[in-house]
Structures are given as structure tokens and as C-alpha cells.
Amino acid sequence: MNRRRFLAALGIGGISTVGAVGVFKPEVLIGQPRGEGESISTDQTVPSETIEYRSTDDTVRYPKTTDPDGPEEYETERFEDWAKRKCASVGVEAAIAAVRERIDGDAEAIGTNMTREYIGTVILVTATTSLNREGEIKQQPNVPFETLVEVTPRTVETTVRLDGQEHTRSVPVFVKEWTVRAA
Numbered sequence: 677m678n679r680r681r682f683l684a685a686l687g688i689g690g691i692s693t694v695g696a697v698g699v700f701k702p703e704v705l706i707g708q709p710r711g712e713g714e715s716i717s718t719d720q721t722v723p724s725e726t727i728e729y730r731s732t733d734d735t736v737r738y739p740k741t742t743d744p745d746g747p748e749e750y751e752t753e754r755f756e757d758w759a760k761r762k763c764a765s766v767g768v769e770a771a772i773a774a775v776r777e778r779i780d781g782d783a784e785a786i787g788t789n790m791t792r793e794y795i796g797t798v799i800l801v802t803a804t805t806s807l808n809r810e811g812e813i814k815q816q817p818n819v820p821f822e823t824l825v826e827v828t829p830r831t832v833e834t835t836v837r838l839d840g841q842e843h844t845r846s847v848p849v850f851v852k853e854w855t856v857r858a859a
Contacts, residue, residue, distance in 0.1 A: 708800070708850040708851060708852045709825045709851050710848060710850050710851075711771075711827075711828030711829050711830045711831075711850065712826050712828070713778060713828050713829045713830060714829065714830070715830045715831040715832070716770055716771075716774050716829045716831075716832055717832070717833040718766060718767065718770035718832060718833075718835075719766075719834065719835035719836070719837070720762075720766045720834075720835075720836050720837070721838075722762065722838045724839055726746070726747050727739075727838060728839075729755065729838045729839035729841055731839075734754060734755050735752050735753060735755060736753060736754075736755050736838065737752045738751060738752075738758065755838075755841055755843070756843065759836050759841075759843030759845070760797065760843070760845055761790075762836045762843075763834040763835070763843060763844070763845040763847060764790045764797045764798075764799060764834070764845070765790060766834045766836060767799050767834040768788045768799050770834070771801060771828070771829055771832050771849050772786070772787070772788040772801065774827075774828075774829050775788075775801060775824070775828055775829075779819050779823070779827055782818070783818070783819060784817060785804050785806070785815050785816055785817040785818070786801065786802070786803055786804075786819065787802045787804065788801050788802065789802065795848070797847065798847065798850055799832060799847050800849075800851075800852050801824065801828045801850070801851045801852070802851075803817040803819070803821055803851070803852070804817070804856055805853075805854070806855075806856050806857075807855060807857040807858065808858050809857070809859075811857065814858075824851055825851045828851050830848070830849060831846050831847065831848055831849060832846070832849060833845070833846045834846075
């Protein structure tokens with residue numbers, strides 16, 4: 677095979693691969709169903725007692741570690757990087773509040789967190805069944821998993837503000853069911 681044919685074949689193969697990856701739904705890449713409920717939005721103005729925006733270099737200085745007396749060590753990073761992560765953490769709180777509201781009550785054994793998967797940071801609503809050492813159920817969700825998927829927001833659009841700076845981000849929400857056994 678001559679060089680031109682080889683490069684042409686390589687280019688077509690690369691385009692096909694990119695196209696195939698592009699048609700996969702995020703659910704396929706992450707392996708968990710995406711929330712099917714109506715998307716929500718939330719916002720938060722971050723208090724600047726311990727978090728400082730530095731306009732000279734567009735960075736944020738925030739506590740890395742704290743003790744009972746207050747911040748012990750600080751970290752500095754670009755505003756955009758800090759804001760992306762902060763949007764996700766604010767979105768976590770909004771997602772679980774929406775789930776609780778939509779199921780009209782207490783969501784037993786239902787929680788939320790952030791995780792980094794193939795598509796970046798996402799919000800994960802978790803339904804956790806807890807077993808004792810003998811394998812007997814100690815606690816389980818009071819909502820069927822299918823219902824949880826239906827009421828979980830598809831996306832949380834979050835805006836965070838700090839010292840006049842603002843960042844908005846749409847964070848996808850997925851639902852995971854898992855079982856934990858006591859050691």
C-alpha cells in the first residue's frame with residue numbers, strides 16, 4: 677500500500693471513530709441511566725470570608741485544609757476551574773432537594789455526590805441498599821429505582837458568584853443503584 681492510500685485510510689478510520697463516539701449517549705459511556713426528570717437551575721453567591729477572588733490573575737484562593745480554629749492551608753487556582761467544581765457541588769444539593777420534593781417526602785437511602793466519569797464531572801444520585809454481615813437487608817431505598825430515574829433531574833444548571841465574578845455550568849445527572857455489605 678502506498679503512503680497516500682495509507683494516510684487516506686487512516687483519516688477515514690479516524691473520522692469514523694470520532695463519529696461513532698459522538699453518537700454514543702452519555703448513559704452508554706458512564707454505564708448508569710441519566711435522570712429523566714425536568715432539568716432544574718440553581719445559583720449561589722459564595723461568601724468571601726475565607727474564599728478570595730484575585731482579579732490581578734483571575735484566580736481564587738480558598739482553604740485547602742481547616743481545623744477547628746479555621747483555615748490551616750490555602751490553595752490557589754484559576755477562577756474557571758474553581759467555579760466548574762463549585763457549580764457541581766452546588767448542583768448536588770439542588771439535585772437531592774428536587775428528588776425529595778418530587779417523591780413527596782423523605783428519600784430513605786438516597787444520596788448524591790459528584791464524580792468524574794468519561795464526560796467530566798457529573799452529579800450522581802445514588803440508591804443504596806445496606807446489608808449486614810449475614811447478607812440481610814438493614815436499609816433500602818423507599819423509592820423504586822425506576823421511579824428514582826424518572827424524578828431525578830436530567831441536568832442542573834448552576835450559577836456561582838464570587839466577588840463580582842460569575843460562572844454558569846450545566847451539570848448532567850445520573851442515577852446509580854448499589855449494594856453495600858457490612859465488613
